[in-house]
Amino acid sequence: MSVTLPDERPEALARGIGLVCRDLSFSYATGDGATPALSGVGLALPAGGSLAVIGPSGSGKSTLLQVVRGLDRPDGGAVVLDGVEPGAPRYAELQRATGLVFQMPEVQLFAATAREDVAFGPRRLGWTEAAVSAAVNEAMELVGLPEVSFGGRHPYSLSGGEARRLALAGVLAMRPRLLLLDEPFVGLDPASRRDLVAILERLRDDGVTLVLVTHDVDLAWRLCDRRLVLADGRVVAEGPWAFAPADLDLLAANRLRAPLLVELWRRLGHPPEDAPRTIEAAAEALA
Amino acid sequence: MNAPELTHAALAIEVAGLTYRYPGAESDALADVDLCVRHGEFVAVVGANGSGKSTLARLLGGLERAGTARLALACAHDLLSPEGRWDARRDVGVLFQNPENQLVAECVEEDIAFGLENLGWSVDDMRRRVDEMLAAFDLMDLRRREPHLLSGGQKQRTALAGVLAVPRRVLILDEPTGMLDPAGRDEVLSAVARLRSEGLAIVLITQEMDEVAGADRVVGLSRGRVVFAGTPKELFAAAGVVEDLRLGLPPAAELALALGARGRRLPRLPLTIDELSEMLVQSA
Amino acid sequence: MRATIGQYYPGSSIVHRLDPRAKFVAVSALAVALFVRDSFAGLGVFAIAAAIAFGLSGVPPAWFWRAFRPLLWLVGLTFLAQVLFAPGEPFLSLGPLHLTWSGLETAAYLSLRLAVLVLIGSVLTLTTAPMALTDGLVWLGRPLRRIGVPTHEMALIVTIALRFIPTLLSEVDTIMRAQRARGVDFRSGGLVQRVRNLQPVLVPLFVVSFRRADELALAMEARCYRPGAPRTRLYPLRAGRADAVFLALTVAIIAAGLLV
Numbered sequence: 001m002s003v004t005l006p007d008e009r010p011e012a013l014a015r016g017i018g019l020v021c022r023d024l025s026f027s028y029a030t031g032d033g034a035t036p037a038l039s040g041v042g043l044a045l046p047a048g049g050s051l052a053v054i055g056p057s058g059s060g061k062s063t064l065l066q067v068v069r070g071l072d073r074p075d076g077g078a079v080v081l082d083g084v085e086p087g088a089p090r091y092a093e094l095q096r097a098t099g100l101v102f103q104m105p106e107v108q109l110f111a112a113t114a115r116e117d118v119a120f121g122p123r124r125l126g127w128t129e130a131a132v133s134a135a136v137n138e139a140m141e142l143v144g145l146p147e148v149s150f151g152g153r154h155p156y157s158l159s160g161g162e163a164r165r166l167a168l169a170g171v172l173a174m175r176p177r178l179l180l181l182d183e184p185f186v187g188l189d190p191a192s193r194r195d196l197v198a199i200l201e202r203l204r205d206d207g208v209t210l211v212l213v214t215h216d217v218d219l220a221w222r223l224c225d226r227r228l229v230l231a232d233g234r235v236v237a238e239g240p241w242a243f244a245p246a247d248l249d250l251l252a253a254n255r256l257r258a259p260l261l262v263e264l265w266r267r268l269g270h271p272p273e274d275a276p277r278t279i280e281a282a283a284e285a286l287a
Numbered sequence: 288m289n290a291p292e293l294t295h296a297a298l299a300i301e302v303a304g305l306t307y308r309y310p311g312a313e314s315d316a317l318a319d320v321d322l323c324v325r326h327g328e329f330v331a332v333v334g335a336n337g338s339g340k341s342t343l344a345r346l347l348g349g350l351e352r353a354g355t356a357r358l359a360l361a362c363a364h365d366l367l368s369p370e371g372r373w374d375a376r377r378d379v380g381v382l383f384q385n386p387e388n389q390l391v392a393e394c395v396e397e398d399i400a401f402g403l404e405n406l407g408w409s410v411d412d413m414r415r416r417v418d419e420m421l422a423a424f425d426l427m428d429l430r431r432r433e434p435h436l437l438s439g440g441q442k443q444r445t446a447l448a449g450v451l452a453v454p455r456r457v458l459i460l461d462e463p464t465g466m467l468d469p470a471g472r473d474e475v476l477s478a479v480a481r482l483r484s485e486g487l488a489i490v491l492i493t494q495e496m497d498e499v500a501g502a503d504r505v506v507g508l509s510r511g512r513v514v515f516a517g518t519p520k521e522l523f524a525a526a527g528v529v530e531d532l533r534l535g536l537p538p539a540a541e542l543a544l545a546l547g548a549r550g551r552r553l554p555r556l557p558l559t560i561d562e563l564s565e566m567l568v569q570s571a
Numbered sequence: 572m573r574a575t576i577g578q579y580y581p582g583s584s585i586v587h588r589l590d591p592r593a594k595f596v597a598v599s600a601l602a603v604a605l606f607v608r609d610s611f612a613g614l615g616v617f618a619i620a621a622a623i624a625f626g627l628s629g630v631p632p633a634w635f636w637r638a639f640r641p642l643l644w645l646v647g648l649t650f651l652a653q654v655l656f657a658p659g660e661p662f663l664s665l666g667p668l669h670l671t672w673s674g675l676e677t678a679a680y681l682s683l684r685l686a687v688l689v690l691i692g693s694v695l696t697l698t699t700a701p702m703a704l705t706d707g708l709v710w711l712g713r714p715l716r717r718i719g720v721p722t723h724e725m726a727l728i729v730t731i732a733l734r735f736i737p738t739l740l741s742e743v744d745t746i747m748r749a750q751r752a753r754g755v756d757f758r759s760g761g762l763v764q765r766v767r768n769l770q771p772v773l774v775p776l777f778v779v780s781f782r783r784a785d786e787l788a789l790a791m792e793a794r795c796y797r798p799g800a801p802r803t804r805l806y807p808l809r810a811g812r813a814d815a816v817f818l819a820l821t822v823a824i825i826a827a828g829l830l831v
Contacts, residue, residue, distance in 0.1 A: 057438060057468055071748050100752040107742070108749040110774035120771070124754030156778060159336065170753065187466045189336045190494050190535030215468045218538050255470065260538040260560050267564045279538060283545035286567065348793055381793040388786035393702055393734055400805035402794035413805050435737040446790075453795060 016209030017094060017178040018047040019068065023077035026067055037063040038074070038233045045226065047082065050210040052220030055230035056255055061213040062103070064230070065180045068211070069100040081178070096125060099176030103183045105167035109155035114166055115140070115147055117155055121174040132173075139173035140166075143199055161192025165199070178209045185216060197222065221259035222277050229254060243272035299457045299488035300324035300347060300361055307342060307354030316342040317354070318511040326456065329489045331499040331519070334508035335533040340492045343508070344461040347490065349375030362456050377406070380450040384462040386442035387434075395437070395445050396421060396430040402453040420448040424478060440471025447478060457488040464498070495535040496523075497558050507532050523556035539563040578638065580697045585813070586628040587698045591707030593814040597821040598695045604825045605684055605691075614683055616828040621690040630697045638696075639689045646682045653678040705729045706808055724798055731787070739776070746775050 024041040027034035037060045045051045053061045066072050068079050078086055081094035102108065111117035115136050122132040140147040143165040150158075155166060164184070171179070181200070185193050200223055204210050214220050220227060221241070229237040231254050237247065243262055251258060258272070261282050265275035276282045305320040317339045324330050334340045345351040346359075349372035353359050356367065362378035365371035383389055392398040399420050403413045421427045424444045434442060443463060451458065460479065464472040480501065483489055491498060499505055505522045507515030515528050522528065526544055529536070536544070539557045543566075546553065553570065557563040581587075586594075605617060625635065657674025664670070695704075709726045716722050747757060750771045757768055 057470065066748065069752055071751055096754070100749075102745065102749045102752070105749065107775050107779060108746055108753075108771070110771045110778075121753040161336075174753070186468075189465075189533075191335060191533045193535070261542075263560050264542075264564055264567075267560075268567065279541045279545050282542055283549055286542075287546055287549035287551045345789070350789060350792055376793060376795050383786065383790060383793075385786055387738065388783050389790040391731060391734060391787065391791060393730065397805055401791075401796075404802045404804060405795045405797065405800070407801060407803050410803065410805065410807060413803070417805065433737070434734060435741065449794060 015177065016048040016207050017082045017097060018049075019043070019045040019051075019178060019209060019211070020080040020083075021064075021068065021077065022080060024064070024067060024074045024079065025076040026063060026072060026074045028063075036233055038067065041077070041230070041233070041235050043228050043235070043238050045209060045211065047209055048207045049226060050204050050212070050224040052224035052227045053211060053213045053230060054215070054217060054220055054227060054256060055236070058232075059230040060233040061230055062182050063233075065100055065182050065211065065213060069098055069180060070095045071100070096174070097176055098178045098180065099171040099174055100180045101168055101171050101182065101184060104164075104187060105171075105184075106155075106160070106163035108170070109163060109167060111155065113151065114145065114153045114155055114158070115151035117166065118169045118173045121170055125174060135173040135175060136169075139169040142172055142202070143169045144195060145169065159192075161188055161195060164188060164192065165196065168196075168199070172203075176208065178211070179203060180211045180213075182213045183215065184212070185214060185219060217256055218259050218261070221261065221275075229256070241273065297325060298323055298360070299326045299328070300490070302347070302356060302359050302366075304357035305343075305346070305354065305359055306356065307339075307346060307351070309342075315511050317346070320508070320511070320513055322506060322513075324457070324488050324490060326488050327486045328504070329483050329491070329502045331502035331505045332490060332492045332508060333494065333496075333499060333505060333522075333532055333534055335494065337510070338508040338532075339511040340508050341461055344381060344459050344490070344492055347375075347457075347459055348379045348381035349373065350381065377453060378455060379457045379459060380453065380455040382443075382447055382450050382458070382460045382463050384465045386439055386446055386466065389446040389449070390434040390442060392434075394431045394433055395426055398434070398445055399426075399449045399452050401449055406453065416452055420452050424448040438471065439467045440474040443467060443471060443475050444478060447475065451482070455487065457490065458482065459490045459492070461492045462494065463491075464493075464495070494533075496529065496540055496556075497537045500558055520555065523558070526556060529556065578634065578693070578696045579700055580628075580630045580634060581700075582629050582698065584627055584629045584698070586624055586694065588813070589698075589817055590808060590810040590814040591699045591703045592711055592808065593810060593818055594695050594699055595704070595707055595711065597818060598691055600821060600825060601691050602688060604828055605688060607829060609680060610831070611680065611683075612831045613828040614680065614687060616824065616831055618683070618687045618690070620824045620828075621687055621694060624694045625690060628694060628698050630693075634697055635690060635693050638693045639686060642685060642689065645685060649681045649685075650678045701733050702730060703808070706804065710808060721799070723802065735783075739780070742779060743772065743776060746772050 021041055021043045024038050025036070026038040027036045041060070041064060043051065053064065055061055063072070067074050070079070080086075081091065081098065084090050084094055109117050111120060118136045118139055119132050122135045127135070137147045140150060145162060145165055150162075150166075155163060158166060168184070184196060184200070188196065197219060200210065200212070204223060210224065212220065212224055226240050227237070228235060229250065236254060237250055243258060243266070248258055257263070259275070261275040261277070261279075262272045264282070266272040276285055300322060302320060302322045305317055305322075306315055307317040308315045320339075320343065322343075332340050332343065342351065346353055346366065347361055349361065349364070349366060353366040353372070359366040361375040364374040364378065366375055390398050391401055396417050399417050400413050403416060408416070421430055424447060426441070426445060426448060429437065429441060429445075434445070437445065447463075463475050463479075467475065476498065479489065479491065483501070491502065493499065499519050499522065502519055505515065505517060505519050506513055507522070507528060509532060514531070515522060515525070523540075526547060529540075530544065537558050539560050539562065542563060543553045543556050551570070553566045557566055601617060605614070625632075653674035654670060657669070657671045657677065659671040659673040661669035661671045705726045709722045712720070712722045751757065755768055755771060757765070760768065
C-alpha cells in the first residue's frame with residue numbers, strides 16, 4: 001500500500017453513534033410539483049456498525065445521506081441519533097458529530113494551505129486553537145498526509161487521490177462518530193482507491209459508525225457488515241447481508257450482483273454468507 | 288528519408304522515439320516512446336497516474352506540441368509540424384474522461400453537430416450525419432435534451448457521438464469510464480466494442496485491467512517509458528508487470544495474485560469469476 | 572428541472588416562429604418610437620399592438636407581470652417625483668405635497684410608457700430562444716466583424732455560458748451543502764460574516780470553472796474548432812414571408828403611433 005498510516009489509534013475518534021431512520025420521506029420541490037426522493041425509508045444501524053447503501057442511480061442514496069446529516073429536513077419520519085430524537089436537547093450536538101463526505105469532495109477545498117482547509121471545520125465548532133491544531137494533525141495523519149510534509153501545501157497542488165484524502169481529513173478533523181460517505185471511490189485511480197479503502201477500514205475498526213453509499217458491491221462487502229438496498233426511494237432490503245436465492249434475485253432485479261467472493265464461495269460449494277470479506281482472507285483460505 | 292505517406296500508409300499511428308517535456312518540468316513526461324497502431328487495430332495503453340498516458344493521447348490527437356521524435360505520424364500527418372497537427376485533428380478523434388467538460392451546445396443533437404459546424408459542412412449533410420450518429424449511439428430519444436439533464440453514461444455517449452460525427456480513422460479514448468457508474472461504463476464500453484467491429488483503429492487508455500481484455504495489443508507506460516508491449520494474454524501472465532503498473536484489477540485477478548503470493552499459482556490472471564472458479568477447480 | 576434563462580417560454584406560436592432578427596429590429600424600432608413624442612393616443616396604439624402580439628404568443632400574462640413587477644419601484648418613484656415637483660395649480664395639498672392634475676397625468680403617462688416598453692421587450696425575450704437571439708444578433712452585427720469585433724466568438728461564449736448555467740447552479744448548491752456540512756451557516760451573521768462565508772463557495776467555483784475551461788477548450792480543439800474560422804450551423808436562421816409581413820406591419824404601427 002502506498003500510503004503509510006500511523007500505528008497509534010487516536011482515542012479522540014470515540015465510540016460511534018447509533019443510527020435509526022424511521023419511515024423517512026422527502027421530496028424535492030421543483031417547478032412542476034414535488035419529486036419524491038425517499039418514501040418510508042427505515043433502517044437500524046447499531047453504534048460502531050457499518051452500512052453499505054446500494055442501488056441504481058436515482059434511487060435516493062445521496063438524498064438519504066443529506067437528510068441523515070440534517071442538511072434537509074424530512075417531510076415525514078425521523079432520524080434518530082444514538083437514541084436521541086430530533087428536537088431533544090442533545091440532538092444538535094449529535095448532528096455536529098455526524099460527518100458527511102460528498103461525492104468528489106475535493107471540489108470543496110478552498111483554503112490557501114492544506115492545514116487551513118482541514119482546520120476550517122473544527123474552527124467552526126468553536127474549539128480552542130490548540131484543540132483545532134491537534135485535530136488537524138491527527139486527521140491528516142489518519143489519511144496518510146502528515147501535517148509536517150503536507151500542511152503547507154496548496155490544496156490544488158495535490159494529486160487527485162491526495163486531494164480527496166485531504167477533503168476527507170477536513171471532515172475527520174471534526175471528530176465525527178458517525179461518518180457518511182457518498183461514493184468516495186468514484187473518479188479515483190486504482191492505487192488511490194486502495195489507499196482510501198485502507199483508511200476506511202481503519203476508521204471502521206476504530207469504532208466509528210460508517211454509512212457508505214457505493215456502486216461497487218465488492219467494496220461494500222469488504223467494508224460493511226450490513227446493507228440497505230434502495231430503489232426509487234424505497235427500501236428493498238435492509239439488515240445484515242443475506243444471499244438466499246430470493247435475496248440474489250432481489251439484487252439482480254435491481255441490476256446489482258452479489259460480491260465476487262460470495263459468488264465464488266457459492267460456486268465452490270460453501271455457504272455464501274461465510275465468504276471472507278477481503279481478498280487476503282480468501283487467499284489464506286484457498287491457498 | 289522516404290516519403291512517409293507511401294511507406295507507412297498501412298499504419299494509422301506511427302511514433303518512434305517520442306520524447307516530450309512540459310515547459311518548466313523537471314523530467315520528461317514521455318521518453319523515447321515507440322508506438323505503432325495499424326488501421327483497424329485495438330491497442331490498449333495502460334499505466335498509473337503520471338505515466339504519461341494522457342500526454343500521449345493529446346500528442347497523438349495533434350492537440351499538443353509534439354516535442355521531439357524520430358518519427359511521429361498520425362494517419363500520415365506529421366505531428367511535428369503545426370499543419371500536420373491541424374490535419375491530424377480531423378482524422379484522429381479524442382474522447383476525454385470528464386463527460387461534463389466535453390459538451391458545448393444547448394442540446395444533444397447540436398453538440399453532435401459541433402465538429403461538423405466547425406468544418407463548414409452544409410446543413411443537409413450535417414442533418415444526415417447527425418441523424419446517423421443519434422441512431423448509432425441510441426440517442427434519438429434524447430436529441431433535444433439539455434446536457435445537464437443527462438446521466439453520466441448518456442453524456443459520455445453524446446460526447447463520443449460528437450467526436451465521431453466527424454468521420455475519423457483513429458479514435459483515442461483517454462480513460463473514458465473513470466467517472467462513470469457501472470451502467471454508464473457498460474454503455475461506453477459496448478459502444479467502443481461496436482466501433483471496433485466496424486474497423487476503426489482504437490487506442491484505449493485505461494488503468495482498469497478488465498478494459499484491456501478485448502484489445503489486440505497492450506502497451507504499458509511507467510514514468511514516461513514503455514515498459515511492456517505485448518498481447519493482453521501476455522500481460523495477464525506477467526503478474527509482476529501488472530503490479531508494477533499499479534493497475535486496477537478485478538477482484539478475480541487480485542485474488543489470483545494473492546494466491547500466487549502464497550504459493551498457489553494459477554496458469555494466468557483471470558478477469559472474471561468464471562475463469563477464476565474454473566482454474567481453482569482444475570488446479571485443486 | 573427545466574432551466575428557464577432570460578425568461579424564454581417555449582412554444583410554437585406564430586410569434587415564436589418569427590425570425591429573431593426581424594423581432595429584434597421591430598422591438599428596437601418600436602422602443603425608439605415610444606420616446607419620439609408624448610401622446611396618450613400614440614401610446615395607446617403601441618400598447619394595443621404589443622398586447623395583441625403578446626396574446627398571439629400564447630405566453631400566460633403572469634409572465635409579463637413577472638417582468639414588470641421588479642420595476643414597480645420606478646413607477647412609485649415617478650409618482651412621488653410628480654407629487655413633489657410638478658408645476659401647475661394643485662387641487663389637493665398636504666403640507667409640502669401638492670397634487671396637480673398635470674402632475675398626475677405625467678406620472679401616469681411615464682408609468683404606462685414603461686409598462687408598454689416592458690411589454691414589447693417581453694414579447695421578444697419570451698418568444699425567442701436565447702441561442703436563436705444570439706445568432707440573430709451575430710448576423711445583425713456582421714458589419715462589426717469588419718472592424719475586428721469577434722461576433723462569432725461572442726456567440727460561442729453565449730452558447731457555452733447558457734449551456735453551463737444549470738450545471739454551475741447545481742454545483743454551487745452542492746458546494747454550499749458541503750460547506751454547510753462543515754459548519755458554515757449561510758443564513759446568519761452580519762454583512763461582513765456573510766461576505767466571508769462566500770469564500771468557501773466562490774473559490775471552489777472559480778477553480779472548477781477554470782479547470783472546466785481548460786478541458787472544454789481541449790475538447791473543442793479536438794473537434795476541429797478554430798477561432799475566427801467560418802462556421803456553419805445545424806439550424807441556420809431562415810427568414811420568410813411571415814417575417815417580411817411582420818416588419819411591414821411594424822412600420823405601419825410605428826407610423827400610426829406617431830401620427831395619431
